[in-house]
Amino acid sequence: MSTLIPELGHFSAFLGLMSAVGIALFGFFGANQNRTAWVDMSIRLTKVQVAVLALSFLFLILAFLEDDFSVLYVANNSNTALPWYYKIAGVWGAHEGSFLLWTLVTAVWTVLVATRARHIPLKLHGYVLGTLGVLSVMFLAFLLFSSNPFERLVPNVPIQGADLNPVLQDIGQIIHPPMLYIGYVGFGVTFAFGIAALATGKIDSAWARWVRPWVNIAWLFLTIGIVLGSWWAYYELGWGGWWFWDPVENASFMPWLAGTALIHSLSATEKRGAFKNWTILLTLLTFTLVLMGAFLVRSGVLSSVHAFAVDPQRGLVLLTIFVLVAGGSLVLYAFRAHTLNTQVQYWGVSRELLLLINNALLVVALFTILLGTLYPLGHEWFVGGDEKLSVGEPYFNAMFVPIMLLLSFALAIAPISRWKHTPMRLVVNALLLLGGSAVVALLLPWILADGVHLGVSCAVALAIWIIVTHAIACYRQRKALTLGFIGMSVAHIGFAIAVIGVAVTSVYTESKDARLKVGESIEVSGTQYELVDVQSTESQNYIGERARFDFGVRGSLFPERRYYSIREHITHEAAIAPGIFKDRYITFAGPMENDTWGVEIQDKPFQRWIWFGAVVAGLAALIAMLDKRYRRLSQRDLEIKYSA
Amino acid sequence: MKPHRRRRLSIVLFLFIGGLTTVLITIFALKNYINHYYLPDQIVSGDVPTERTIRAGGMVKKGSVAHDSTGLGVTFDLTDRVNSTFSVRFEGILPSLFREGEGTVVVGRLNDDGVFNATRVLAKHDENYEPPELKGMVEHVDP
Numbered sequence: 076m077s078t079l080i081p082e083l084g085h086f087s088a089f090l091g092l093m094s095a096v097g098i099a100l101f102g103f104f105g106a107n108q109n110r111t112a113w114v115d116m117s118i119r120l121t122k123v124q125v126a127v128l129a130l131s132f133l134f135l136i137l138a139f140l141e142d143d144f145s146v147l148y149v150a151n152n153s154n155t156a157l158p159w160y161y162k163i164a165g166v167w168g169a170h171e172g173s174f175l176l177w178t179l180v181t182a183v184w185t186v187l188v189a190t191r192a193r194h195i196p197l198k199l200h201g202y203v204l205g206t207l208g209v210l211s212v213m214f215l216a217f218l219l220f221s222s223n224p225f226e227r228l229v230p231n232v233p234i235q236g237a238d239l240n241p242v243l244q245d246i247g248q249i250i251h252p253p254m255l256y257i258g259y260v261g262f263g264v265t266f267a268f269g270i271a272a273l274a275t276g277k278i279d280s281a282w283a284r285w286v287r288p289w290v291n292i293a294w295l296f297l298t299i300g301i302v303l304g305s306w307w308a309y310y311e312l313g314w315g316g317w318w319f320w321d322p323v324e325n326a327s328f329m330p331w332l333a334g335t336a337l338i339h340s341l342s343a344t345e346k347r348g349a350f351k352n353w354t355i356l357l358t359l360l361t362f363t364l365v366l367m368g369a370f371l372v373r374s375g376v377l378s379s380v381h382a383f384a385v386d387p388q389r390g391l392v393l394l395t396i397f398v399l400v401a402g403g404s405l406v407l408y409a410f411r412a413h414t415l416n417t418q419v420q421y422w423g424v425s426r427e428l429l430l431l432i433n434n435a436l437l438v439v440a441l442f443t444i445l446l447g448t449l450y451p452l453g454h455e456w457f458v459g460g461d462e463k464l465s466v467g468e469p470y471f472n473a474m475f476v477p478i479m480l481l482l483s484f485a486l487a488i489a490p491i492s493r494w495k496h497t498p499m500r501l502v503v504n505a506l507l508l509l510g511g512s513a514v515v516a517l518l519l520p521w522i523l524a525d526g527v528h529l530g531v532s533c534a535v536a537l538a539i540w541i542i543v544t545h546a547i548a549c550y551r552q553r554k555a556l557t558l559g560f561i562g563m564s565v566a567h568i569g570f571a572i573a574v575i576g577v578a579v580t581s582v583y584t585e586s587k588d589a590r591l592k593v594g595e596s597i598e599v600s601g602t603q604y605e606l607v608d609v610q611s612t613e614s615q616n617y618i619g620e621r622a623r624f625d626f627g628v629r630g631s632l633f634p635e636r637r638y639y640s641i642r643e644h645i646t647h648e649a650a651i652a653p654g655i656f657k658d659r660y661i662t663f664a665g666p667m668e669n670d671t672w673g674v675e676i677q678d679k680p681f682q683r684w685i686w687f688g689a690v691v692a693g694l695a696a697l698i699a700m701l702d703k704r705y706r707r708l709s710q711r712d713l714e715i716k717y718s719a
Numbered sequence: 720m721k722p723h724r725r726r727r728l729s730i731v732l733f734l735f736i737g738g739l740t741t742v743l744i745t746i747f748a749l750k751n752y753i754n755h756y757y758l759p760d761q762i763v764s765g766d767v768p769t770e771r772t773i774r775a776g777g778m779v780k781k782g783s784v785a786h787d788s789t790g791l792g793v794t795f796d797l798t799d800r801v802n803s804t805f806s807v808r809f810e811g812i813l814p815s816l817f818r819e820g821e822g823t824v825v826v827g828r829l830n831d832d833g834v835f836n837a838t839r840v841l842a843k844h845d846e847n848y849e850p851p852e853l854k855g856m857v858e859h860v861d862p
Contacts, residue, residue: 242815314812435737443745450749463756465774467826470752474745588791588811645815664791664812673791675812 081146084134085225087127088175091182092215094124098185099208106201106274114201121189121204124211125182132179135166135224144236147228148172154238154641156616164249165239170373170389171224173252177369178214180253180260185211188264188289195285202271203264210263213396221392238616238641247307255300255327259365261293262334262358269358270404273411278355283345286358288705290341291696294334298693301327302686310649315586315660315677317685320471325448326368329441333361336437338696343430347494349419350427352412353434359408363401364441370397376452424502426492432485436478443474483537483574486567490548490560505544512540534578538571562699569691576684585678590671600678602626604661609672616641622663622672624650634663634674658682754826759803762829769829772838776824780804784819797823797835809837816842 097120105113135148139162144150152165152172167173185207192200218224268286272278304327309317318324337357343349370376374390421427447466454464487509491501516536520527545564549556585600596605607623612635619637626632634650645665652659657680664673756774757767767773777797784795791811798804807825817823817840827837 439737439741442741443748446745446749450753465754465756466749467752467754467772470748473748473752590790647812647815662812667786667791668788673812675791 080134080137081225084131087131090127094120095211102201102205102208106198117204118189121186125186128179128182145232147226148224150233150236154236161244167252168239168243171222174218174222175224177256180256181211184264198275199271202274203267206267206270241639241644241646251303258297258300262361264289265358266362269355273407276414278351278415280345283341288700291700295693295696302689320468322448323372325444326371330361330364332437332441336434339430339433351415359404366397421495424497426494429485429492436482440478487541487544490545509540512536528582531578531582538574541571542568558702559699562695566692566695569688573685573688576681579681583680588675599676632661634661636663636665759799762805763803774826779819781819807835807837814842
């Protein structure tokens with residue numbers, strides 16, 4: 076039985092492809108011909124698809140747990156000495172398995188849309204499922220024909236596997252990729268809604284209400300996925316860095332920016348019927364960026380921490396998928412979009428205007444990141460030659476930071492703004508609050524620290540301003556507060572918290588390198604750190620040294636240096652004392668000459684605020700999603716539909 | 720001009736000017752912040768700017784890694800395995816996968832004495848994956 080597991084997994088994935096073909100055909104033609112039975116068939120097939128793909132995934136997990144090294148992918152990414160939970164995480168530790176997870180996530184989203192969105196009109200539902208079916212077909216075909224994780228390694232079956240990359244042997248690997256994929260593919264759902272709107276030629280506030288919960292949940296997962304990645308890099312790879320503008324980080328960040336723009340644009344489409352064309356374009360753009368990211372990461376064209384092993388042929392297939400989806404959807408858009416638009420009146424500092432500014436700034440930010448990410452590739456392809464380029468962090472910081480400060484400005488006025496037109500009096504009041512925030516932001520560092528850093532004060536002033544205007548707006552509306560408004564306020568406050576974290580930690584981090592003998596100590600940012608002792612440590616698959624540092628009254632940290640013998644790979648396991656106001660971060664370099672030990676100690680104020688703010692914003696999307704109007708109005712629409 | 724035409728025109732103008740400004744600023748920033756990548760023979764021949772940050776790559780020469788007797792400073796040589804070799808100076812902890820005989824990319828500035836002061840040292844991340852720059856170099860050098 077167990078020897079058949081890879082074949083069963085392979086076969087299940089193949090059945091998944093077959094059902095995806097069915098979902099696509101029955102969905103599209105059911106919608107096109109208005110046949111309820113066909114759309115129902117498509118819905119039923121989504122259940123089949125998710126079941127067989129879950130089975131396939133389970134079989135790959137079993138192959139890992141049973142150390143079946145006759146499977147090439149298992150042999151390359153696992154080892155008998157690997158703990159069982161890393162064997163499972165190893166399933167998505169490299170390209171093939173992670174793509175199987177990707178297809179499974181697609182199937183889960185599809186079945187959710189099929190079963191949880193039965194209240195939407197038949198035509199729309201059919202087209203949405205049809206589109207998701209087509210995406211599934213492409214993903215599964217790519218998986219089966221050029222990235223098969225079940226490929227056998229016969230007859231020379233290795234006795235031992237090559238082990239999972241030690242950097243990936245971490246809790247981060249267990250949760251970061253799944254979260255990210257759920258977010259990525261979630262934007263496939265909103266993409267499908269965009270395509271379906273173009274196909275039916277109908278987009279109204281009901282459509283916007285149906286899409287919004289899906290956008291929010293996808294955005295929530297993508298946000299959490301990115302935060303986890305940043306946090307993981309911070310302690311595992313990053314030497315305390317939390318964002319590197321690495322091409323692959325950018326590849327996840329660009330859809331996030333587009334998705335954020337989409338959330339805002341949808342609000343105007345729902346409430347005012349405004350920006351319809353633009354909203355549709357954003358649904359298409361967001362998922363197009365997801366696919367572009369997949370291409371960049373999985374083709375090996377970029378130089379990155381995250382890039383998988385290079386395989387040009389796979390890159391070509393992914394590029395084809397990207398071009399098909401992007402090109403196809405844009406052509407459809409070009410032919411159909413003009414049928415959608417309506418004129419909406421607004422003037423002065425209206426909420427529409429602020430949302431427009433928000434979208435313009437987010438798209439400009441996205442565009443600058445896109446240029447910075449693709450520039451080296453473009454240079455190589457079009458100019459060629461031996462000269463190679465890269466675009467570093469200074470470029471991205473110089474472009475991105477000012478745009479975000481401008482965005483903060485618009486964001487702080489958001490809670491007091493009204494649709495159509497905002498009375499000038501309210502705007503003036505808000506601006507007065509900015510004055511107060513600026514005073515606080517200038518005084519605080521002057522009292523607490525030696526000097527005022529103008530950039531940090533600017534950012535903190537804007538952040539305080541955002542928090543204050545939202546808090547006041549919520550208080551004023553306390554009797555008629557909707558979950559939608561709370562969600563918006565919490566999200567914006569989360570953004571402000573993250574802004575404070577980014578500004579303070581970037582400027583005030585203090586870092587020192589040293590070589591210490593046991594018993595010696597070093598002072599960083601006013602605290603003495605003493606190297607108390609160093610002991611050897613070992614586990615199933617590594618050996619190493621573990622140092623003990625004491626600081627303050629009774630603080631201790633235990634950074635490690637590990638040597639993974641199977642891959643001959645050294646990792647530095649930093650030790651971190653997290654805190655609300657500062658992180659203490661110690662990296663242990665191991666033995667040096669003359670009985671000394673290399674060490675780097677960092678003091679990183681407000682580091683946690685970055686992730687905390689982002690998580691708060693992510694959860695805010697969940698709050699907004701639970702707003703009654705998405706449920707109640709959908710019910711009402713349903714009644715209208717059936718009474719008509 | 721009819722009102723809706725005027726409106727459309729103003730939108731188009733706004734988009735055009737906004738788009739153009741963005742592109743110009745971006746290109747300006749790219750020109751300033753781009754890091755060129757150089758191989759050992761280019762570094763040695765001296766046609767490399769010393770006033771700006773660059774990236775350079777090569778193989779870590781066997782036996783060249785020398786740690787200071789105090790502090791975390793380290794000096795090592797990068798070579799193309801033919802005849803060009805230059806020294807790199809780095810203060811800090813070398814990355815996990817930094818090894819003698821393996822490829823590395825360094826980011827920093829070349830000083831006037833031909834020593835490369837690195838602010839970052841990047842090694843390849845696992846044995847299946849190498850930065851594309853290095854891959855090119857290896858093919859170039861080891862036919």
